[in-house]
Amino acid sequence: MSFEINATHGPSLRSWVATANVPGCDFPIQNLPFGRFRPAGSKEAFRIGVAIGDRVLDLEAAHVLEHSDMNLVMSASPAERAALRAVLSEDLREGSPKQKHWQLALYAQADVEMGVPCTIGDxxxxxxxxxxxxxxxxxxxxxxxxxxxxxxxxxxxxxxxxxxxxxxxxxxxxxxxxxxxxxxxxxxxxxxxxxxxxxxxxxxxxxxxxxxxxxxxxxxxxxxxxxxxxxxxxxxxxxxxxxxxxxxxxxxxxxxxxxxxxxxxxxxxxxxxxxxxxxxxxxxxxxxxxxxxxxxxxxxxxxxxxxxxxxxxxxxxxxxxxxxxxxxxxxxxxxxxxxxxxxxxxxxxxxxxxxxxxxxxxxxxxxxxxxxxxxxxxxxxxxxxxxxxxxxxxxxxxxxxxxxxxxxxxxxxxxxxxxxxxxx
Amino acid sequence: MSFEINATHGPSLRSWVATANVPGCDFPIQNLPFGRFRPAGSKEAFRIGVAIGDRVLDLEAAHVLEHSDMNLVMSASPAERAALRAVLSEDLREGSPKQKHWQLALYAQADVEMGVPCTIGDxxxxxxxxxxxxxxxxxxxxxxxxxxxxxxxxxxxxxxxxxxxxxxxxxxxxxxxxxxxxxxxxxxxxxxxxxxxxxxxxxxxxxxxxxxxxxxxxxxxxxxxxxxxxxxxxxxxxxxxxxxxxxxxxxxxxxxxxxxxxxxxxxxxxxxxxxxxxxxxxxxxxxxxxxxxxxxxxxxxxxxxxxxxxxxxxxxxxxxxxxxxxxxxxxxxxxxxxxxxxxxxxxxxxxxxxxxxxxxxxxxxxxxxxxxxxxxxxxxxxxxxxxxxxxxxxxxxxxxxxxxxxxxxxxxxxxxxxxxxxxx
Missing domain, CATH: 3.90.850.10 (Fumarylacetoacetase-like, C-terminal domain)
Incomplete structure (x- = not known):
C-alpha cells in the first residue's frame, strides 16, 4: 500500500501556533517533522521535538512520549506512526483543549540547538x-x-x-x-x-x-x-x-x-x-x-x-x-x-x-x-x-x-x- | 611509541586456571583477550569476559569492572588499559589470593554463547x-x-x-x-x-x-x-x-x-x-x-x-x-x-x-x-x-x-x- 492522504493533510487545517499558519511557512500543521533538540548553549541530552511554525514541541514535556529515543519512535509500526501523527495533528489544531498545557512545552526554534535527527547505524x-x-x-x-x-x-x-x-x-x-x-x-x-x-x-x-x-x-x-x-x-x-x-x-x-x-x-x-x-x-x-x-x-x-x-x-x-x-x-x-x-x-x-x-x-x-x-x-x-x-x-x-x-x-x-x- | 614487552608476557607465568597452562592452548595467561558472553540459551544482556584456558572470567562478577560496556573499556587511555591488563595478569597468576573469589566468576567456554565483541559503529x-x-x-x-x-x-x-x-x-x-x-x-x-x-x-x-x-x-x-x-x-x-x-x-x-x-x-x-x-x-x-x-x-x-x-x-x-x-x-x-x-x-x-x-x-x-x-x-x-x-x-x-x-x-x-x- 502507499500512504493515504487523510485528515492530517486538509488544506483548511490551522494550528493554535500562529506562525504555523503563515503562508510559505516550512512547518505548517500538515508537516509535523521530527527532530532532536536541546536548549541552545546547554549540554543536556537531546530530546525529541516536532517543528510547528517557528516553534518546537517537546514531546516528553507534552506527555506524548515517555522517552527521548528517536530510533525507538522510528521502529514503530506504520499503524503506531499514523496514530502518533493523528494525536499531534489533533492537539495542535486551533481549538484543541491541549493548547493550554502544550504551550508550556514549546520552545522557539531560534533558542534551540538541533542534533543529527537520530542515531545512524549505517x-x-x-x-x-x-x-x-x-x-x-x-x-x-x-x-x-x-x-x-x-x-x-x-x-x-x-x-x-x-x-x-x-x-x-x-x-x-x-x-x-x-x-x-x-x-x-x-x-x-x-x-x-x-x-x-x-x-x-x-x-x-x-x-x-x-x-x-x-x-x-x-x-x-x-x-x-x-x-x-x-x-x-x-x-x-x-x-x-x-x-x-x-x-x-x-x-x-x-x-x-x-x-x-x-x-x-x-x-x-x-x-x-x-x-x-x-x-x-x-x-x-x-x-x-x-x-x-x-x-x-x-x-x-x-x-x-x-x-x-x-x-x-x-x-x-x-x-x-x-x-x-x-x-x-x-x-x-x-x-x-x-x-x-x-x-x-x-x-x-x-x-x-x-x-x-x-x-x-x-x-x-x-x-x-x-x-x-x-x-x-x-x-x-x-x-x-x-x-x-x-x-x-x-x-x-x-x-x-x-x-x-x-x-x-x-x-x-x-x-x-x-x-x-x-x-x- | 610501540607496545613494550613487560611482566605480563613472561614465559614462566602460569595461571591458577589449570587449562591455561596446557601447551598449545589459545588463551594462556599471556593472552587475556576480551569478549562478550552470556550463559548459553539465555536471553540475558551480554557481559564482558576474559578468556583464560577453557574458561571465561566475568569481569563484573569478579569486581574488575562495574559495567558491561565493552566500548567503554575500549575508550580507555593506553595507561588505563595497561593497568587493567596488569590487574588481570596479577590476579589470574598461580598463588594469587584472588583465586578463591574469582573462581566463582568463571564460566566454562563450552557453556556460554559469545556475541560480537563490541558495538561496531563503522x-x-x-x-x-x-x-x-x-x-x-x-x-x-x-x-x-x-x-x-x-x-x-x-x-x-x-x-x-x-x-x-x-x-x-x-x-x-x-x-x-x-x-x-x-x-x-x-x-x-x-x-x-x-x-x-x-x-x-x-x-x-x-x-x-x-x-x-x-x-x-x-x-x-x-x-x-x-x-x-x-x-x-x-x-x-x-x-x-x-x-x-x-x-x-x-x-x-x-x-x-x-x-x-x-x-x-x-x-x-x-x-x-x-x-x-x-x-x-x-x-x-x-x-x-x-x-x-x-x-x-x-x-x-x-x-x-x-x-x-x-x-x-x-x-x-x-x-x-x-x-x-x-x-x-x-x-x-x-x-x-x-x-x-x-x-x-x-x-x-x-x-x-x-x-x-x-x-x-x-x-x-x-x-x-x-x-x-x-x-x-x-x-x-x-x-x-x-x-x-x-x-x-x-x-x-x-x-x-x-x-x-x-x-x-x-x-x-x-x-x-x-x-x-x-x-x-
Whole structure:
C-alpha cells in the first residue's frame, strides 16, 4: 500500500501556533517533522521535538512520549506512526483543549540547538541521479558516460556514519593524496577540488532481519522520512583513490543533514510517477517493480542550492542561488526500489539507517547539483553577483540546500535547510 | 611509541586456571583477550569476559569492572588499559589470593554463547594483501594487475556494520543480479560464486575528534586489538555491481568475526617488520612512515582456513585445511598506516570501529586466502580428501579460520577461530 492522504493533510487545517499558519511557512500543521533538540548553549541530552511554525514541541514535556529515543519512535509500526501523527495533528489544531498545557512545552526554534535527527547505524549512499551520473560520466568517459549496469542496478556504496553532522557543521578542508594526470607521483596536501552534492536522505523506520529481504510492495512501509543531505566531496582525492573499491577519504570527512525528519506521511500529497524510462531502456527486474511504485514511487520536491562566500558575508550580502530544480525525473530509482535492492541479498536495515539519494541534478545544465557539473569539471568557472569566481569551494564558503513541496490543492511543506561551512 | 614487552608476557607465568597452562592452548595467561558472553540459551544482556584456558572470567562478577560496556573499556587511555591488563595478569597468576573469589566468576567456554565483541559503529575494509590484489587483478587485467594507486594509497572502502556476526553465524546464500560476460541482460537468482576472504579485524580503542588526524607515530595507541574476520563475498554479484562505486550487495549480506579481541598488548612479542618494499616501489609518503612502523609495524600471525562440507559432516569426517600462511609479508600496509590514512582527511574514528585488513594471501599459490585465488577464478576446481570438488562454496559448507602467534622465547598466543556456514 502507499500512504493515504487523510485528515492530517486538509488544506483548511490551522494550528493554535500562529506562525504555523503563515503562508510559505516550512512547518505548517500538515508537516509535523521530527527532530532532536536541546536548549541552545546547554549540554543536556537531546530530546525529541516536532517543528510547528517557528516553534518546537517537546514531546516528553507534552506527555506524548515517555522517552527521548528517536530510533525507538522510528521502529514503530506504520499503524503506531499514523496514530502518533493523528494525536499531534489533533492537539495542535486551533481549538484543541491541549493548547493550554502544550504551550508550556514549546520552545522557539531560534533558542534551540538541533542534533543529527537520530542515531545512524549505517549510511548507504546511492547514485540515482541519472543526469548527474551522465554528466560526470562524460567527463571521464565521453564515449560511455553510463556504466552498463546503471539502468539495471540501483548503484550504491557504504558511507561513513561517524562524520555525519547536522546543519551548521563546520569542517576543515580535507588533506590527502592527489595526482595530476601528467605527474609521475602523487603529492600530499589540502584538496583543491572541494565540492558539494545536492541529495535527499531517506531514513529507515522499521528494519528487517538478516536474511529476510523487504519486497518492493512493502518497501514504502519501512521508510520513515526524508532530510536534505550534502555529500561533500573532494574530487581530486576521489579521482586518485577510487579504483577499484570506490570513494573513501574523498567523502568521509563530513556529510551534513538538515535537522528535521519530514515523514513519508507528510509527503503523501507530493508523490509522483517513477522515472519515465525512455524507449530502449530496460524495464526494472521484477524485484524492483510494482504498479504502486510506477505510479507514485517518486517524490516531487523542489530543491535549491545557495552559496555565501566569506567576502559576501563580510559585506553583508545575502547568499546567491546556484541551482533550482525538482526531484521529479531527476532520480532513476525510487526510494522503495533502493530499499528493495539493498535488502534483496538478505542485508538487514535498522531503524535510523540512512540512504542517500545521490546527487539530484535536473536535466538542464543550471539544475546541476554539484560544482563539478556546473563548472564542467572546473573548466568553466561560474561568476557570482559580487564578481567572485568559483570552480570549486573556497575556505569560508557556506553552502545551503533548501527544499520544499508545493502542489495545487495541498499546503506547502518545507524540508527546512542544511548549511555547512568549509574552514581552512 | 610501540607496545613494550613487560611482566605480563613472561614465559614462566602460569595461571591458577589449570587449562591455561596446557601447551598449545589459545588463551594462556599471556593472552587475556576480551569478549562478550552470556550463559548459553539465555536471553540475558551480554557481559564482558576474559578468556583464560577453557574458561571465561566475568569481569563484573569478579569486581574488575562495574559495567558491561565493552566500548567503554575500549575508550580507555593506553595507561588505563595497561593497568587493567596488569590487574588481570596479577590476579589470574598461580598463588594469587584472588583465586578463591574469582573462581566463582568463571564460566566454562563450552557453556556460554559469545556475541560480537563490541558495538561496531563503522566498519572499513582495506585491501592490504598485495598478493591477493595481484592475483585477483591478473584475472581482470592481465597487463596491469595492480592499479597505479596501490603502492601509494592504502585502498579501503566502507563496509556494512549491521550484518556483522560472530563465529557460528549461519546465513542464506545471497540473491542478486548477475550478468554473464556474453549475455545481453542480467539475470536474478542465488549467487553461484560465493567465496570467503581470510582477513584480520583491527579494532579501534580511543578515537579522534572530527578534523583531528591521528599521526602515524600515535596510531598504534589507538588500536585496541585484533580478531579473525571472514569477509564473505559473492563474486558474481560483485563483478556486475562494483563499477564505479565499489562492492555493495556482494559483501553486505554477512561478515563474520571471531569472538575474542586479542589486545595489542598481548601481541607485543609478535611484532614484525613492515612489508619490505622491493626495489622500484615508492617509499610511503611521510604521513604513512615512521621508524617504529618500519621496524615493528606488522604482526606475525599464522592463519589457517579449514572447510567442512555437509557431506563430510554427515560422514563424521573432520574439516580439511585449504590454506596455511603467515601475515608477515602478506600485507603491504601496517595497521598503524591504516589508522593514519583513515584519519588524515579529518575522518573521526570511534571506540569499537572495525578495520578489516583485506584478504591476507601469502606469496605462494597454496597460501591464497580465497577460493577465487585457489581455483583461479573458478577455472581450476580443488579436490577435497573425500573426492568432492569445489570452485566456490556450496550450501552446507562450514568455513573456519584459525589464527595463532608463535615465536621462540614467547608463549604461544591464540586468536581462536571464526566459523560460518552458508545455508540454502
Amino acid at each position: 549510511y548507504t549512499d546511492f547514485y540515482t541521479g541519472i543526469h548527474h551520473a551522465t554528466t560526470v560520466g562524460k567527463l571521464f568517459r565521453p564515449d560511455q558516460p553510463l556504466m552498463p549496469n546503471y539502468k539495471w542496478v540501483p548503484i550504491g556504496y557504504h558511507g561513513r556514519a561517524s562524520s555525519i553532522g547536522v546543519s551548521g557543521q563546520r569542517f576543515k578542508r580535507p588533506m590527502g593524496q592527489t595526482k595530476a594526470a601528467d605527474a609521475e607521483a602523487p603529492t600530499f596536501g589540502p584538496s583543491k577540488r572541494l565540492d558539494y552534492e545536492l541529495e535527499l536522505g531517506f531514513f529507515i523506520g522499521q528494519g528487517n532481519a538478516l536474511g529476510e529481504p523487504i519486497g518492493i510492495v512493502e518497501a514504502e512501509q519501512h521508510l520513515f522520512g526524508v532530510t536534505l543531505l550534502n555529500d561533500w566531496s573532494a574530487r581530486d582525492l576521489q579521482a586518485w583513490e577510487y579504483q577499484p573499491l570506490g570513494p573513501f577519504l574523498s567523502k568521509n570527512f563530513a556529510t551534513t543533514l538538515s535537522p528535521w525528519l519530514v515523514t513519508m506521511e507528510a509527503l503523501a500529497p507530493f508523490r509522483a510517477k517513477a522515472f519515465e524510462r525512455p524507449a530502449g531502456d530496460p524495464a526494472p527486474l521484477p524485484y524492483l517493480d510494482s504498479d504502486v511504485n510506477r505510479h507514485t514511487g517518486a517524490l516531487d520536491i523542489t530543491l535549491e542550492v545557495w552559496l555565501q562566500t566569506a567576502k559576501m558575508r563580510a559585506a553583508g550580502e545575502p547568499a546567491t542561488r546556484l541551482t533550482r530544480g525538482n526531484t521529479t525525473q531527476a532520480a532513476y530509482w525510487t526510494p522503495a526500489q533502493l530499499v528493495a535492492h539493498h535488502t534483496v541479498n538478505g542485508c538487514n536495515l535498522q531503524p535510523g539507517d540512512l540512504l542517500g539519494s545521490g546527487t539530484l541534478s535536473g536535466p538542464e545544465p543550471d539544475q546541476a547539483g554539484s560544482l563539478l557539473e556546473l563548472t564542467l569539471g572546473g573548466k568553466n568557472p561560474i561568476t557570482l553577483p559580487n564578481g567572485e569566481r568559483r570552480t570549486f569551494l573556497e575556505n569560508g564558503d557556506t553552502l545551503t540546500i533548501r527544499g520544499h513541496c508545493e502542489r495545487k490543492g495541498a499546503v506547502r511543506i518545507g524540508l527546512g535547510e542544511v548549511s555547512g561551512t568549509v574552514v581552512g | 566498519y572499513t575494509d582495506f585491501y592490504t594483501g598485495i598478493h591477493h590484489a595481484t592475483t585477483v587483478g591478473k584475472l581482470f587485467r592481465p597487463d596491469q594487475p595492480l592499479m597505479p594507486n596501490y603502492k601509494w594509497v592504502p585502498i579501503g572502502y566502507h563496509g556494512r556494520a549491521s550484518s556483522i556476526g560472530v563465529s557460528g553465524q549461519r546465513f542464506k546464500r545471497p540473491m542478486g543480479q548477475t550478468k554473464a560476460a556474453d549475455a545481453e541482460a542480467p539475470t536474478f537468482g542465488p549467487s553461484k560464486r560465493l567465496d570467503y576472504e581470510l582477513e584480520l579485524g583491527f579494532f579501534i580503542g580511543q578515537g579522534n575528534a572530527l578534523g583531528e588526524p591521528i599521526g602515524i607515530v600515535e596510531a598504534e595507541q589507538h588500536l585496541f586489538g585484533v580478531t579473525l574476520l571472514n569477509d564473505w563475498s559473492a563474486r558474481d554479484l560483485q563483478a556486475w555491481e562494483y563499477q564505479p562505486l565499489g562492492p555493495f550487495l556482494s559483501k553486505n549480506f554477512a561478515t563474520t568475526l571471531s569472538p575474542w579481541l586479542v589486545t595489542m598488548e598481548a601481541l607485543a612479542p609478535f611484532r614484525a617488520k613492515a612489508f619490505e618494499r622491493p626495489a622500484g616501489d615508492p617509499a610511503p609518503l611521510p604521513y604513512l612512515d615512521s621508524d617504529v612502523n618500519r621496524h615493528t609495524g606488522a604482526l606475525d600471525i599464522t592463519l589457517e582456513v579449514w572447510l567442512q562440507t555437509a557431506k563430510m559432516r554427515a560422514a563424521g569426517e573432520p574439516a580439511t585445511r585449504l590454506t596455511r600462511g603467515n601475515t608477515t609479508q602478506a600485507a603491504y600496509w601496517t595497521p598503524a598506516q591504516l589508522v593514519a590514512h583513515h584519519t588524515v582527511n579529518g575522518c573521526n574514528l570511534q571506540p569499537g570501529d572495525l578495520l578489516g585488513s583485506g584478504t591476507l594471501s601469502g606469496p605462494e599459490p597454496d597460501q591464497a586466502g580465497s577460493l577465487l585465488e585457489l581455483t583461479l577464478g573458478g577455472k581450476n576446481p580443488i579436490t577435497l580428501p573425500n573426492g568432492e570438488r569445489r570452485t566456490f562454496l556450496e550450501n552446507g559448507d562450514t568455513l573456519t579460520i584459525r589464527g595463532h602467534c608463535e615465536r621462540k622465547g614467547a608463549v604461544r598466543i591464540g586468536l581462536g577461530e571464526v566459523s560460518g556456514t552458508v545455508v540454502g
